[in-house]
Amino acid sequence: MAGITAAQVKELREITGLPMMECKKALSECEGDVDRAVQWLRERGAKVLSDRSSRETSFGRFGIFASFDPPIGAMVELKCESAPVTQNDEFVQLASDLAQQLATGPGAATADELLAQPSPSKPGTTLAEQKDELFNRIREVFNVGRIERIEGACGSYSHNAATVAGVLLQVEGGTPELAKDVCMHIAAMRPAALTVEELNAEEVERERAILREVALKEGKPESIVDKMVEGRLRSFYAERVLLEQQYVKGEGKETVGQFAENHGMKIKRFVHWEFAK
Numbered sequence: 001m002a003g004i005t006a007a008q009v010k011e012l013r014e015i016t017g018l019p020m021m022e023c024k025k026a027l028s029e030c031e032g033d034v035d036r037a038v039q040w041l042r043e044r045g046a047k048v049l050s051d052r053s054s055r056e057t058s059f060g061r062f063g064i065f066a067s068f069d070p071p072i073g074a075m076v077e078l079k080c081e082s083a084p085v086t087q088n089d090e091f092v093q094l095a096s097d098l099a100q101q102l103a104t105g106p107g108a109a110t111a112d113e114l115l116a117q118p119s120p121s122k123p124g125t126t127l128a129e130q131k132d133e134l135f136n137r138i139r140e141v142f143n144v145g146r147i148e149r150i151e152g153a154c155g156s157y158s159h160n161a162a163t164v165a166g167v168l169l170q171v172e173g174g175t176p177e178l179a180k181d182v183c184m185h186i187a188a189m190r191p192a193a194l195t196v197e198e199l200n201a202e203e204v205e206r207e208r209a210i211l212r213e214v215a216l217k218e219g220k221p222e223s224i225v226d227k228m229v230e231g232r233l234r235s236f237y238a239e240r241v242l243l244e245q246q247y248v249k250g251e252g253k254e255t256v257g258q259f260a261e262n263h264g265m266k267i268k269r270f271v272h273w274e275f276a277k
Contacts, residue, residue: 004027004032008034057141058079059082060145061078061092062076063097065103066156072152075146076095076098076146077147078094078143078144083163085138090138091142094127094131098147101117150168153170155179164275168271169269171268174263178265185256191241196244211233242270
């Protein structure tokens, strides 16, 4: 350890954020050359990451970028190993950078394509390098999961600081505030589809068969059973279809579709993700 000064260790620690003993070891291995020590630590971190890559990443947060002007939106799932890391400032920044770049950059079809692009908050650094540098400091595996980009005016909402649920909503007309209100409804009521037509056809047919069997057992004439079933399906739609759901912040029996129409807003599409616990 001779020749390695406290000032050198402090400098390397400020650059890398790694523990003092790791910085001392790196400087010793690199004969006090700070630049070489940084590279040595990166290579060491890459090996550690490779060894740990199979670890489960069941926690995380959703990075969300939503804008009316320009009309664009994106959401990215950034996963980690433990709950405390989801509140780490640099982890939060990485999730935000991933979403911003996906929205405002050239787009990406896969996580790897996105990670190869520049970081919005760290000029001269790719998102992959930003991710690896953060791993080097925290030594916890991060994975980019689902990614979604929407070309159009978007509102958003994240539940529990984006660590439980994230919602991205594409609209025409309206305001960001109105769009956010609908996003909050989506997070609370968890619709399965935007319209009746978008519901899973097999699920609808199963429900129709169940309702028909119930009606026949009630002794209803077969000639009117089908009409009764279609009427009863409306309750099924009202539970699962966003535009048919009763708006949680509305008055009376106003549906989400009616709320949007009454405020000059057309709902085009929504994305609702949750972390399974």
